[in-house]
Amino acid sequence: QSVLTQPPSVSGAPGQRVTISCKGSSSNIGAAYDVHWYQQLPGTAPKLLIYGNNNRPSGVPDRFSGSKSGTSASLAITGLQAEDEADYYCQSFDSSLRDSVFGGGTKLTVL
């Protein structure tokens, strides 16, 4: 059971917009800890996608965006492309565990 809760899967057709939710609690996202997102393409290591709720590292397309409100956060992907098919993980810090925590991951399927 992950500390942060994500839907196991989402899907969308090429060109569409999809969102992935990440639900936390008062000891992590609700305690004003920022949320970060990672993309893991099949058979590869995770890669930083969004940091500090809504900042993109250099090289990440602006089709990817993040937001945070209350005890939840979301990753939005617009103009869906086949190469976006991957697992996506949210991450934050938990003040009770005093450690970084991840969501269980969401598998994005591009139809």
Place this chain on the structure above:
Amino acid sequence: QVQLVESGGGLVKPGGSLRLSCAASGFTFSDYYMNWIRQAPGKGLECVSYISSSSNTINYADSVKGRFTVSRDNAKNSLYLQMNSLRAEDTAVYYCARDRMYDSSANTHWYFDLWGRGTPVTVSS
């Protein structure tokens, strides 16, 4: 170039030991906290351990506390994870990851901006 390369994984029997290494290059290793993060087959990501830049702050997940020891050698730009008393549930790909921290809204925030390719560990008889 900027990279992390893990090594040392393999097949080990329950109760056995392994030592993982992570070689860093392309950046000033001694400036950063470093982490070990693992991913069991078909599962999500789990933070295993982190170590501060000068090794004076170390943390372990409850699942590995007392069995795993993290260390680093800044002169060799290397991070290590000594794993003892291994169990089947330790089977995973182990990633080395660089930590980035910043302060905002009265909190210190952490994320992982650079990952290695991982080294697989299988604990089985």
